[in-house]
Amino acid sequence: MxxxxxxxxxxxxxxxxxxxxxxxxxxxxxxxxxxxxxxxxxxxxxxxxxxxxxxxxxxxxxxxxxxxxxxxxxxxxxxxxxxxxxxxxxxxxxxxxxxxxxxxxxxxxxxxxxxxxxxxxxxxxxxxxxxxxxxxxxxxxxxxxxxxxxxxxRIPETVIWGYTAYNNKEAGAGYANSFLTELTGMTEPAEFQQGYYGYFKLDEAGDLILSPAPNHTYFKTFLFSYHGDVKGLEDLLYSYRSDSIGTGVEFAIFTGSGKTL
Incomplete structure (x- = not known):
């Protein structure tokens, strides 16, 4: 043996x-x-x-x-x-x-x-x-x-998440804050427990950790429930991306249905 x-x-x-x-x-x-x-x-x-x-x-x-x-x-x-x-x-x-x-x-x-x-x-x-x-x-x-x-x-289909990111704080912070304010008005808070969701994690403090993280000096993440039409999100992104041309600010929204906007 x-x-x-x-x-x-x-x-x-x-x-x-x-x-x-x-x-x-x-x-x-x-x-x-x-x-x-x-x-x-x-x-x-x-x-x-x-x-x-x-x-x-x-x-x-x-x-x-x-x-x-x-x-x-x-x-x-x-x-x-x-x-x-x-x-x-x-x-x-x-x-x-x-x-x-x-x-x-x-x-x-x-x-x-x-x-x-x-x-x-x-x-x-x-x-x-x-x-x-x-x-x-x-x-x-x-x-x-x-x-x-x-x-x-598992990520519900009604969830959206993403980030605003920039390298120049003086040029980018205003656009990022304004974008998040408008997006918050279109959405509802999403309640999730701490853990691993594949595309992101939620830590003990409830902070969203993206994988991979944006390749910028500064960035702000978000996680919301959204029950509206995707076109509303696309229009918001188009507006801010157009207005911020030349500033290096990046806006990204991901949906629970698998779309990258």
Whole structure:
């Protein structure tokens, strides 16, 4: 028995470092060190597509390495299979994790058996719980992986969020404040609990954290409920974008239906 377990460790170590045998209980596999991070995401649109975002923990020698994966969805099972790294044809120099997005599909409400298989060697199982307002993962083991978030809160279609951003405070702050004042008058406050929503997070203070954050020195974010016509938002954006030409101010609105305005 000990020979078989040691042989398993040698084979597993060739693809995932860190397999070891417990000294307290001979023949017991204790842990496989994480090689991948896995996160949850729901791509907004019609239909909404649930996805796994996979990345290596270790940085690669090019910034455009990817990962071979595929996911399956049956009536009561979801499986994510993570295979080999895929080197780029043309390397973009620099160090970065290899990344990929694996589409699962439109998830109906309910519980699904979840299987996460790494390089056809390390297997993890658990449950994927799909609710009206959230999607949650409950794994029995995490060998070879780290979950970035175990709960993804779902964004209602009536929600809008976004930002105003600028580099020149003197030139941009007035436009940004005026825009937010008008937008607030068109919308209603949105009440959300703290957590991860895929496109953004809400921290303990209720502040909106965008992913990625605007690439500007100054920016202000917002999160509202909006029940009006999208054209009203488009007209507001057009007005402020036209008036602020040359100031470097940027305005962005994203909708719960998946539109970028």
């Amino acid at each position: 000990k020979i078989k377990v040691l042989l398993y460790c040698v084979l597993a170590a060739s693809v995932l470092a860190g397999c070891k045998v417990s000294k307290d209980e001979k023949g017991t596999i204790v842990k496989v060190n994480p090689e991948f991070t896995i996160d949850l995401f729901e791509q907004l649109g019609e239909p909404r597509i649930f996805q796994f975002k996979v990345a290596t923990i270790e940085k690669q020698e090019c910034t455009n390495y990817s990962i071979s994966t595929y996911s399956t969805l049956t009536f009561n099972q979801v499986a994510l299979n993570v295979n080999d790294l895929v080197p780029p044809i043309d390397c973009i120099e620099g160090e970065a994790p290899a990344t990929t997005i694996s589409d699962v599909g439109l998830l109906p409400l309910g519980y699904f058996y979840l299987f996460i298989n790494l390089k056809n060697t390390i297997k993890n199982d658990g449950l994927l719980k799909v609710y009206q307002d959230s999607i949650a993962v409950d794994l029995n083991s995490r060998d070879g992986l780290e979950m970035v978030h175990e709960v993804l809160y």
